[in-house]
Amino acid sequence: MFIRFLRLLFGCVRFEATEGFLDRFINLCWSMEIPLWDVKKTGKGLTATTGKKGYRKLRAAAKQAGVRLHATEKNGFPFLLKKNSMRAGMIAGAALGVIFMLYAFSAVWQVDVEGCETLNASAVLAAAEEEGLTRGVPRRSVDPASVRRALVSRFSQINWCAVNLRGAKAEIRIREVKKGAGVFDESGVYDVIAAKDGQIELIDAYRGKVLVRNLDTVTKGQMLISGVYETRNGTAYSTHAAGKCMALTTECIRAHTDPSSFRRVSGLRRSTSFYVFGARVPPFGAPNRQRITCSEKDLSGSDYTLPLGKRTVTAFDTEPAQITDREKTQLLAMMNAYDRYRERLKQAQLIDSDHKTDRGEIVIVLHLREDIAVERRVDIPDGH
Amino acid sequence: MEKKARETLGSYPLIEMTGNTSIVFGGRGGIFEFEEDHIGVVVGGMLMRLYGEALEIVSLTSVQTVVTGKIRSLSFDS
Numbered sequence: 001m002f003i004r005f006l007r008l009l010f011g012c013v014r015f016e017a018t019e020g021f022l023d024r025f026i027n028l029c030w031s032m033e034i035p036l037w038d039v040k041k042t043g044k045g046l047t048a049t050t051g052k053k054g055y056r057k058l059r060a061a062a063k064q065a066g067v068r069l070h071a072t073e074k075n076g077f078p079f080l081l082k083k084n085s086m087r088a089g090m091i092a093g094a095a096l097g098v099i100f101m102l103y104a105f106s107a108v109w110q111v112d113v114e115g116c117e118t119l120n121a122s123a124v125l126a127a128a129e130e131e132g133l134t135r136g137v138p139r140r141s142v143d144p145a146s147v148r149r150a151l152v153s154r155f156s157q158i159n160w161c162a163v164n165l166r167g168a169k170a171e172i173r174i175r176e177v178k179k180g181a182g183v184f185d186e187s188g189v190y191d192v193i194a195a196k197d198g199q200i201e202l203i204d205a206y207r208g209k210v211l212v213r214n215l216d217t218v219t220k221g222q223m224l225i226s227g228v229y230e231t232r233n234g235t236a237y238s239t240h241a242a243g244k245c246m247a248l249t250t251e252c253i254r255a256h257t258d259p260s261s262f263r264r265v266s267g268l269r270r271s272t273s274f275y276v277f278g279a280r281v282p283p284f285g286a287p288n289r290q291r292i293t294c295s296e297k298d299l300s301g302s303d304y305t306l307p308l309g310k311r312t313v314t315a316f317d318t319e320p321a322q323i324t325d326r327e328k329t330q331l332l333a334m335m336n337a338y339d340r341y342r343e344r345l346k347q348a349q350l351i352d353s354d355h356k357t358d359r360g361e362i363v364i365v366l367h368l369r370e371d372i373a374v375e376r377r378v379d380i381p382d383g384h
Numbered sequence: 385m386e387k388k389a390r391e392t393l394g395s396y397p398l399i400e401m402t403g404n405t406s407i408v409f410g411g412r413g414g415i416f417e418f419e420e421d422h423i424g425v426v427v428g429g430m431l432m433r434l435y436g437e438a439l440e441i442v443s444l445t446s447v448q449t450v451v452t453g454k455i456r457s458l459s460f461d462s
Contacts, residue, residue, distance in 0.1 A: 027414040030444060039441035041420040048441075 011052035011076030014038075018045035020066030028061035029054075052078055104277070107138050108170050109307035115174035119157050124172060127154050133163070133170055135307060136277065142170065189238040189378040192225035194218045198247035198372055208241025218247070218372075227378055238378075245373040248351065253340050253364040264321035268314070275309045291316055397428035404455045407434065410448045415441075423451060431461040 017025055022045055029036055029050075034057050039048040045067070050058060055071070062069045111133060113121040128134070131147045144163035151161050151172070160175040192208065199217050203210060209229035212218060227241035275296065298309030348370035355364045400408045409427050417424030422435045439453035 023415050023418050026418060026441075026444065030414065030446065033446050036444040037442055039444060041418060041439075046418065 007051070008076045011074070011078035012049050013052065013055040013071050014047065014049045014073035014075075015055070015058070016042070016045060016047050016070045016072055017062065017067045018070070019068045020062075022046055022065070022067065025061055025065035025067045028064055029058070032057055032061055034058060034061065047072070052076065105168060106140075107136060107168065107277075108133070108142060108165065109135055109168040109277075110305045111135060111170045111172065113172045113174065115176070117176050119155060119174065119176060124151065124155070124174065127151055128163075128172060133172075139165060139168075147172075188240060189227045190240045190242075190375045191223050191227045191378055192241045192243050192245070192373045193376050194220055194222045194224055194245070194247075195372045195374045196220050196249055198249040200224075200245060200247045201369065202246045203243065203373075204245075205241070205243035207239050208243065210243070224373060240375075242375070243373055244371050246369060247372045249348075249368050249370060249372065251366045251368060253366065255340065255362045255364075263318040265316050266319050267317040269316070270312065270314045272310060272312050275307070275311050277307045291318070397430075399427070399432075401455075404436075406442075406450065406452045407455060407458075408448055408450050425449070425451075433459045433461070435459075 026036070026039070026046075034050060034054040036048045036050050036054070039046060058069060061067075111125060111128065113124050116124065125134075127150065128147055131143075131150045133142050133147045142165060144165060147163045148161050151163075151174075152158050157176045158174055159177040162171075162173045164171045164173070192205075197217075197219050200212060200214055202214060203212060203224060205225045208225040208227045210225050212222075212224050218224065224245050225241045225243045228236070228238045230236050275298070292313060292315045294311065294313050296309055296311045299306040348368040350366060351369055352367040353364060355362060357363070398410045402408075409425070409432075414426040415424065416426060416431070417433070418441075420439060421437060422433060423439050423441070424431060424433050426432075434451060434455055435457045436453050436455040439451060439455070441449065442452050443450040
């Protein structure tokens, strides 16, 4: 097998020898140190195989023996090169392809972030880019340890971070800090009071004496669980009262708009370029405007993103504008209220909601279920 | 190996057979007959004839010669 490979590597020629003195021809090859193999007698003469160098020397032996030679097959790399010598373009293309593959696998073409819960993944990618980890950079120039240290020091929400380079893909894995239940202050006497008006659905006391019942209506500041209480035999106790009180509450969110705050878009300009292995085609930059937004869309498969895509840059200016349409005013006011509405829903469960407009002002009424229990310290004079 | 054999065997050439399918003889010589059913070889001053079927010289170099095929008989003439 190995000898066969060597013969193909250096080239071999299968030939046919006819007429003349075949025995003398073989002996002449032997004496001239021309290696022959697979020598077979045929009806007309004989067939044999020799190397590329041997074939050149065969002519002398054939002339002396009066033998006619005819090459039937030429195999091997030297003959392949000679056959394709005019196809320089193909060879150059193959060489460029190999160089391109080597280049493509030597750079980072995809950066993924995993594990973000409250953190913005775009902010993490931007921070990683500042440390030299972005699409198109050579792999050897990326220091994963340095990127990891920079991310941990910049974002206080990160508890644990790892940066891995797998082929042409970089993975940033993050675990965020989980807030604990807090330290329970054992010293001092505390009561539990209502933080706002509501109707109690469920009260659950961990410590202290419960003073209200389910379905009771309470007002803001009313005591729910007392930290100071007496037992039946008259013994007084004081403790740090603790508990939970789920109640139905009602809240109003009011929002209005200032007509002078409206602005109109002007000078809108949108440009599209293609992103090819880190280079932008055509390579023009963003126009000079007050605000610029950029969106990128890459070619991607099931779990891999290719470094080919389209980039759209939108740039525009803004100028003051007068809004007179009453409905447009109300809609914008509602959009302002909605942001506060969403923020509020992070802390409570929504049961029902309603909204109304009143002289350009939007009022949203929220019916919520939330925990209204808060602790209040009780100051007990010395001697008691 | 051939030199070592010549030392122990005098000037006789080394001939090695594997069953009746292959024969290897070392050293320089010459071919005086070459047909499909018999091959005549000069080896170490002796004339050796191989008779058989589908005889083929697999390798012919200055160091050794290898003949394969179905060898029926072998004869020596001085």
